[in-house]
Amino acid sequence: MASISFEHVSKTYPDGTRVIDGLDLEVGDGELLVLVGPSGCGKSTVLRMLAGLEDLSGGEIRIDGRVVNDLLPQRRNLSMVFQNYALYPHLTVRGNLEFPLKMKGLSRTEIDRRVRETAAMLDLDALLDRRPKALSGGQRQRVAMGRAIAREADAFLMDEPLSNLDARLRVQIRTEIAALQARLGVTTIYVTHDQVEAMTLGQRVAVMRGGRLQQVAPPWEIYQRPSNSFVAGFIGTPGMNLVRAPLDSSNGGLCVRLGDVRLTLTAQALADQPGLADRTGEDVLIGIRPEDICLAEAGATSALTATVRTAESLGHETLLHLDSPLTTVAADAPRRVPHGEPPALIAALRGHHPSRPGDAVRLQLDPADLYFFALDGEAIR
Amino acid sequence: MKASRLGRLGSYLALTGLALLFLAPLAMMLAGSLKPNERVLVEAGTLAAFLPVGASLDNYAAVFERTDFLRFLFNSVFITGTIVAAGLIVNALAAYAFARLQWRGRDLLFNLVLALMILPFEAIAVPLFYGASILGLRDTYIVQILPFIANAFSIYLFYSFFIGLPRELEEAASLDGASTLRIFFAVIVPNSKPAFASVAILSFLTWWGSYLWPLLVTIVPEVRPLPVAIASFYTLPPLQWGDILAFGTLMVMPVLAVFLMFQRWFVRGVASSAIKG
Numbered sequence: 001m002a003s004i005s006f007e008h009v010s011k012t013y014p015d016g017t018r019v020i021d022g023l024d025l026e027v028g029d030g031e032l033l034v035l036v037g038p039s040g041c042g043k044s045t046v047l048r049m050l051a052g053l054e055d056l057s058g059g060e061i062r063i064d065g066r067v068v069n070d071l072l073p074q075r076r077n078l079s080m081v082f083q084n085y086a087l088y089p090h091l092t093v094r095g096n097l098e099f100p101l102k103m104k105g106l107s108r109t110e111i112d113r114r115v116r117e118t119a120a121m122l123d124l125d126a127l128l129d130r131r132p133k134a135l136s137g138g139q140r141q142r143v144a145m146g147r148a149i150a151r152e153a154d155a156f157l158m159d160e161p162l163s164n165l166d167a168r169l170r171v172q173i174r175t176e177i178a179a180l181q182a183r184l185g186v187t188t189i190y191v192t193h194d195q196v197e198a199m200t201l202g203q204r205v206a207v208m209r210g211g212r213l214q215q216v217a218p219p220w221e222i223y224q225r226p227s228n229s230f231v232a233g234f235i236g237t238p239g240m241n242l243v244r245a246p247l248d249s250s251n252g253g254l255c256v257r258l259g260d261v262r263l264t265l266t267a268q269a270l271a272d273q274p275g276l277a278d279r280t281g282e283d284v285l286i287g288i289r290p291e292d293i294c295l296a297e298a299g300a301t302s303a304l305t306a307t308v309r310t311a312e313s314l315g316h317e318t319l320l321h322l323d324s325p326l327t328t329v330a331a332d333a334p335r336r337v338p339h340g341e342p343p344a345l346i347a348a349l350r351g352h353h354p355s356r357p358g359d360a361v362r363l364q365l366d367p368a369d370l371y372f373f374a375l376d377g378e379a380i381r
Numbered sequence: 382m383k384a385s386r387l388g389r390l391g392s393y394l395a396l397t398g399l400a401l402l403f404l405a406p407l408a409m410m411l412a413g414s415l416k417p418n419e420r421v422l423v424e425a426g427t428l429a430a431f432l433p434v435g436a437s438l439d440n441y442a443a444v445f446e447r448t449d450f451l452r453f454l455f456n457s458v459f460i461t462g463t464i465v466a467a468g469l470i471v472n473a474l475a476a477y478a479f480a481r482l483q484w485r486g487r488d489l490l491f492n493l494v495l496a497l498m499i500l501p502f503e504a505i506a507v508p509l510f511y512g513a514s515i516l517g518l519r520d521t522y523i524v525q526i527l528p529f530i531a532n533a534f535s536i537y538l539f540y541s542f543f544i545g546l547p548r549e550l551e552e553a554a555s556l557d558g559a560s561t562l563r564i565f566f567a568v569i570v571p572n573s574k575p576a577f578a579s580v581a582i583l584s585f586l587t588w589w590g591s592y593l594w595p596l597l598v599t600i601v602p603e604v605r606p607l608p609v610a611i612a613s614f615y616t617l618p619p620l621q622w623g624d625i626l627a628f629g630t631l632m633v634m635p636v637l638a639v640f641l642m643f644q645r646w647f648v649r650g651v652a653s654s655a656i657k658g
Contacts, residue, residue: 053552073555080556086549090571099567103558151557 009059034202079148233331287371476539542576578646
């Protein structure tokens, strides 16, 4: 097992495109860190640089304290599971598992022992003599995992390994990967664009955007204390609503005006985010998680009225896309005035809600559930 | 339904006609090689030319009696086999270097190699002949083999196949601890059988029928291949057409054998664009 660190790592392509910009990241021995971000954010490039498949333009990568910038991939003792699995098509499952062991020059007895153990661990015994083309997607994924495990490498690198599987299998294999990693205790860096995978798998989650690290924290902290509006919008399904609104003083405290509704901030919110007091009288971005919005009870005096744009019933919840008097902005570009229709305010209501486009709904918000960001998107602390 | 059946019948008829057109000379050669000499010319141009009436192996026996056929056959097999075998290794390695490795001047050199494809051999035959003479290589096997091992068209065929292989296979192998050469032999070669079969067949056909260069650089029959030998056989009196056709039939046999051996991969190679474009 090994610890991994990235120090001021950058990557610029010959045409001048900078894909990684000053990355600083530590991955602890035995930790499972998930790198997550939208397509093109540079997360796979980070993994490939660590594997030695891409050169660095600047900075240093260390494995167990040793700089590996100029080390060939063969000499890094890392295992990688690729998005398309990269199984050798001309070899059987056994041949695929044996390949890295033969490259290591292990004895026949040792190779047989490791193949046997890995096959038993991943339930591959019955498939050992099959070629990859005779396997299902899930089986191929397990063989790819097996090839990584059999090597007993210092760390596992996984590049979107579940993205080719159907939704049901993805959930199953995700759980298997988490259990395996916990059992083997191998340092693992897992790259995905799926924030559900990130939240469920990662001991820590690193969110990337445009080649820059946005936040590194345990999943719950990422969800509860996003460092900026991008992270807030990216983590969570559906993403957080962002609304531009003024912060006013109110009876010695602070309140926000959301349309006709005035919400007075709790003492706890003010204590947790002392920076709010400095922004009295200014516009800020208010973050509202869709799941924190609920329908106002009949007779409630302070409720936000909105009109249903579309309604999506998912069975266990109903997503209402709403037109409201609030100034909604996009999470990835909070300063930009949206062209045409502003982003809808999204409410995730538990259970089935028989709303139809054009229906008016009255919504209730709890001030304790609000998130606050400056207009540049940085969280107000 | 009826129209489609008629259409299919029409296309089968057309395909059969085409197949007969291509097979006719071969069938005539085979039939002629089995007939008495005097009937070959008499029946040429008639349907009887395709019928081996009074078949015997006398003409074949005459080929072996009148010429050192086995020697010529060995020369052709040795020269062509060496060119093909060495060419598969050299051209595949060169193509891999062009397709996958990063090195200074790669693109420029690859374009030069591509440009070589349009250069007809006849254009460089004379300077090559002078070079061989200066080096004292005339009347040797080596002069018939060495200039043809590296081949621009073979490199291009391999290149277009390698470039389509998933790069992750090589990346996985390098992380698994394989060196570049090991990756080539353990991963690339086994997954490129169609390309190897295509190149093997095409270069075998090219060099098996090679005539101009061996004629230029050889005088002694001991190192001459079959195409030069059959040309000499024409001029060897008495002129016996049955013997010549038997010689031709014997010459075609190895080509058919090679094609049948690699045909399965060759077809796949063509289908998977190994020789597309």
